[in-house]
Amino acid sequence: MVTSRTSKTSWIIATVLVSIAVLVCLTPLIWMILGAFKRNMDVIDPTKLFSLDFTLENMRHLLGSKDFFDPLWNSLTLTGGSLLMSLAFGLPAAYAFARFRMRKASSIILVIRMIPAMTFMLPWFIMFRTMGIAKTHLGLLLAFTVSSLPLIIWIMMPYFQSIPYDITESARIDGASEAGTFAKIILPLSLPGIMTVSILTVIGVWNNFLFVMILGGTKQRTLPMQLMNYIGESSQQWGKLLAAATVITLPLILIAVFMQKYIVSGMTSGAVKG
């Protein structure tokens, strides 16, 4: 063990510094959640920074209003839909690239990941208008799918490559088709990788703001978009804003707490392979 050589002093320094870092990471989010359950006056009252006169007023107000519920529904459906579409396009492609050694694919994907999303906004806007899918869910789904594909292929390619060739070979000797082998043998073996890319895709779509602002209409408003509207309309009602922010962040907190290892492995695999 590397750690067995740690001296007492450096252990103390490490504990103090890392604890501070952990606190710094958590404090803004704790402040947000506390604020969401405070009365509006208490949020901005410095003497009540940590006191909690618990109220559900903000939440009840927020969740009861239609102008919050529609964006919540849009966020959920767009995220779910984009996830299914991204996997449907991305997994077979990643498998084809991995299995049939299309080596150039990975460098092209790296280049695509570097392109700022702003590049696509006007062309997509015009394309969608021509195709008649401007300001529709379908247009946004397409945009999210395209933007998720590079990451899915990037992470899944080495994953598929790491599956021993013997396994697919023996399946084929038993008379299974290529497509059947992929669906019945490869995919189940790759579940952890699929979890990782699914989680990263969900986070990316849930957090997206730019695409929705430019390509979506009033009927496609998602939660981050609606939060920006609230900031514009009622910038003084911190209780309401923090309640909305808490609802947006809650699924992400759950993902971070319960599926942390998938996020970490997704990032590290991208980094080590790069």
Next chain:
Amino acid sequence: MLRWIDKRIQYFFAAPAILLTLVMIAYPLFYSVRMSFFDWNMSAKVPEVWVGISNYLGLFKDQMFLQAVGFTVLYCVVAVLFEALLGISLAIFASKLRRGGTLIKTSCVLPMVTTPIVVGMLWKMMMDPAIGVFNTILGAVGLPTSLWLTSTATVFPSLIMISVWMGTPMIMLIIMGGITSLSNECYEAAYVDGATEWQVVRKITLPLLRPTINVALILKMIDNLKTFDIIYSSTQGGPQNSTINLNYMIYKNLFEYFKVGKASAALVVFLALVFGLTLIMIALNKRSEVT
């Protein structure tokens, strides 16, 4: 028929994704480059007019563009520098702790996954000069308060703080992953030879981590160059346009001023900047590997 398809399954698997990429990525890239040589105000009635390279020439006389380039580069360099210093040292310290790994990793993941729009809003509230938590605490302990995001003098370091909060954890996690993957043998040898902890970090851990650090820096650099959401939700480019980066400037020219030609030219420069800086980082990386 089915067997014919199955024998060529790789093409059927790859084709939809490739087609989607060609239509939705290659064509828009071509479109943006093409539009940078035209003048167009996005109106369907007035067609675009070929203007040669005058959009590019105009950019270099444009104060907003030059300021945006400067801000983008400075913001990226300073943010990456702080994120790297903090991320690498925290990862090394964290590797010395035997317990708390899950807590540390979860706490790191949280700022990374939190919606950027929410992050910008939260920090703007906490940094509010009148009623924000930061000034309240500073005032309570007798320190001078700050105008944070609302003054041109303090907005830059304030934005960097937000970026560091969001960006450091990713570097820290990647480096922590790198440290776990290092083999213990060279450490044992060093300790047997009587090396101090600091020497081990400097002479063994850091050099071995070099490739991992480089990748983390490149990824973070690209992120910081492309920053949009946190600026949109915290300063909206203000005060006095002092926090408009290239991405934001292009957005404004496209969707607020409808200057497609100028925005497209700026986009091409932006792309060149991202690719150029990344290639330089990769080249430096390769050279350090050779020596």
